[in-house]
Amino acid sequence: MAEGMTFTIHDLDMLTQAEVYGKALVELGRQNKNVVVLTADLMRSNKTGEFAAAYPERFFNVGVAEQNLFGIAAGLARAGKIPFASTFAAFASMRACEQVRTDIAYNNVPVKIVATHSGLSMGTGGPTHFATEDIAIMRAMPNMTVIVPADSIETARAVAACVDLPGPAYIRIGRGFEPAAYEDENYDYTIGKSVLMRDGSDITLICCGVAVNAGVIVSSQLEGEGVSVRVINMHTIKPLDREAVVKAAKETRFIITAEEHNIIGGLGSAVAEVLAEEGAAVKLKRLGVRDEYSEIGYPEALYNRYNLDSDSMSRVIAELKEQRAF
Amino acid sequence: MAQTTTRHITDRKELEKYLVTKAAETRKKILELARIAMGGHLGGALSMVDVTVALYHHIMNLDPKNPSWPDRDRFILSKGHGAIALDPILAQVGFFPEEKLETFNKLDSPFGMHTNAHSTPGIEHSTGSLGHGLAVAVGMALGARLDGATWRVFCLLGDGEMQEGSTWEALMSAAQFKLGNLVAIIDRNKFTIDGPTEMLMALEPLADKLRAFRWNVIEVNGQNMTEILNVFEELPLPTSDVPTVVIAHTEKGHGVSFMRGQSKWHYGAIDSDLEAQAVQEIDATIPK
Ligand SMILES: Cc1ncc(C[n+]2csc(CCOP(=O)(O)OP(=O)(O)O)c2C)c(N)n1
Secondary structure (H helix, E strand, C coil): CCCCCCCEHHHHCCCCHHHHHHHHHHHHHHHCCCEEEEECCCCCCCCCHHHHHHCHHHEEECCCCHHHHHHHHHHHHHCCCEEEEEEEHHHHHHHCHHHHHHHHHHCCCCCEEEEECCECCCHHHCHHHCECCHHHHHHCCCCCEEECCCCHHHHHHHHHHHCCCCCCEEEECCCCCCCCCCCECCCCCECCECEEEECCCCEEEEECCHHHHHHHHHHHHHHCCCCCEEEEECCEEECCCHHHHHHHHHHCCEEEEEEEEECCCCHHHHHHHHHHHCCCCCEEEEEEECCCCCCCCCHHHHHHHCCCCHHHHHHHHHHHHHCCCC | CCCCCCCCCCCHHHHHHHHHHHHHHHHHHHHHHHHHCCCECHHHHHHHHHHHHHHHHHHCCCCCCCCCCCCCCEEEECCHHHHHHHHHHHHHCCCCCHHHHHHCCCCCCCCCCCCCCCCCCCCCCCCCCCCCHHHHHHHHHHHHHHCCCCCCEEEEEECHHHHCHHHHHHHHHHHHCCCCCEEEEEEECCECCCCEHHHHCCCCCHHHHHHHCCCEEEEEECCCHHHHHHHHHCCCCCCCCCCEEEEEECCCCCCCCCCCCCCCCCCECCCHHHHHHHHHHHHCCCCC
C-alpha cells in the first residue's frame, strides 16, 4: 500500500468503489506530482471530481469523447506522467478499444484505466451500458495487466499498487454498493497473486469482483451442510495466479468460476486454459452471463439470474452435489 | 398508410394547442416514470419533448399499428438516454398501450434507461452509447435512396453528444453522400453531465461548424411549437441533395423551475411531493 493511505472498513463501508477510487486518487496525487487524472464527462459518476477539486491543473475532462480520452492519456504517459483515465467500462473497453490497444498497450505506456460501472452494475441501463466482454478484450492485449477488485478496500489497494507498474493496467470496478469482502486493508495484496479467502477440500470457487463476497457467504453456509468450499479471490485476471489454480485442481474435486462477465473469454476461460494446459483432472463449471445480452433489472436481480449471489451459487452447488459431480 | 394523430385538425391554432397539450402530457409522464422507476434522465428528456412530439404527432409519416410499414419515416434517438421521453410519446401515438409503461425499469421490462429496439414497438435501433445514431441514420438514408424511396430519416442528438468524434465522421459522410433525406436535430440544451458544454468542451460556433461541414443549417427555438412547425413543415424535399441539421435551442429541464438550466438534474430521482410541484407548473402551460 502506498505511503499514507490507510483505509479501513470504517472509512469505506458506506462508500462505493468509485468514491474510494476518488479518495485514493487524491491521496496519490498528494504523494506523487506525476499523477494526472482524466475523464470524459463522467467526473460525477466516477468521483474523479474529488481529484479535480484538489488538483485542478492535473485534471483533464475531455467532454463526451472516449477515444480522445485514451489518446490524450497515452500522450501524457509519453511525457512522463502517470495518467489515471476513467469512463464506464463499456466505453473504455469497446468504444476506445483501438486507442487502448494501439496507443496504450502496444506502445506499452503506463496508463491506468480505471473502468467503472462494469459488468451488469448499470442495471436498468441495459446492454449499451453493460460491460460483459471487457475482461476478454483486455486480457487479449499484450502488456495489459487486468485487475478486478472484490470491494472498496481492494479498489484502494489496487489503485495504489498500480502506480508503480511500469506498464498499462485495466482496473475494473462496479457501480455501487457491493458488500465488503474485506474487513480492512491488512492483507497481502500483490498484483498477480490471488487471495485465499476460505480454505476447503471438496470444491473450489474461484471468484472475482462481486462474486468474491458471495463465495465467502456460500462457503460459510455450506460448512454446516458438510460441503467444504475453498474460495479464492482471483483479483488479477492477468497475469493469472496459475499456481493457485493448479493447487485447487489437485486438492479439490470440482472448480467453479464466478464472474460478472460473459462466461466466454473472462476469468472462467483463463482458468480453463490453465487446467487444460496442466492436464488437470478436475471438472469445471463457469458461472456468469451465459453468452447473451442481459435484460434490464436492478443489479441484485441480475446477479441472482446469473448465479452471482450467494443464494444462486448455493443452489448450483447443491445441484452438483445431487448429481454426485464432486 | 400514414396515420398522424393530427389529421383531423385543420385550424393552425388548434393544431398548435393540441401539440402543446401533448407535450405537457409527455412531461408529466416523464416525471411519473422517473418517480416509479426511482430515477431518470430528466434534464435532457424535458428539453427534447416539444420537437419529438411535433415529429411523432404531426410531421412524420408513421403507422403505429404497423410499426414496420416500409414507407414510414425513420427516427433514431441517438441520445438514447432520452428513452424516458420517447417511450411515452410512442405510447401516445399508439405503438403500444400506455399502461405498459408502468413496468418502466423493472426486471425484464421492455422499457429502461435506454431505447430498446428488441422490445419496444416503434424504436428503430437500440441506442444509449452516445455518438452512434447519426452514422446509423446515414446508412438508413443511403438505403432509402438505393431503393428510390422518399421516406426521411430523422436523428435526434444531444449537444454533449456533439463532442464525440464519431458524430463528426457521420456529419462528413452525410454531406459527401448528398443525403437530402436526412434530418439531424441537435437538442442544444447547453449542458452535459459535468457542466455547461462551453466550459467542458466548447461547441461554438456550432452553426458555422456545421455549415463548414456542408449541411443546411436551421436554428429554431426548440421549446416553441409555432417555430418548430414552421421549420419542419418547410424542410427541403427528401430528393434534394444537402442534409439538413436543425439546431433546436432548448433548455435542460424545461418546464420544471427547479430543474431547468443546470446539470444537476441530468439524472435524478423525485418523490411524489416534487412531482406534484412540477406537475402544477406543467399544467399551467396547457392552453385553455
Ligand atoms: C459513449 C458514451 N459515453 C458516455 C455516456 C454517458 N452519458 C450519458 S448522457 C451523457 C451526457 C450527454 O449530454 P447531452 O448529449 O448534452 O445529453 P442531454 O443534455 O440532452 O441529456 C453522458 C456523458 C454515454 N451514454 N455514452
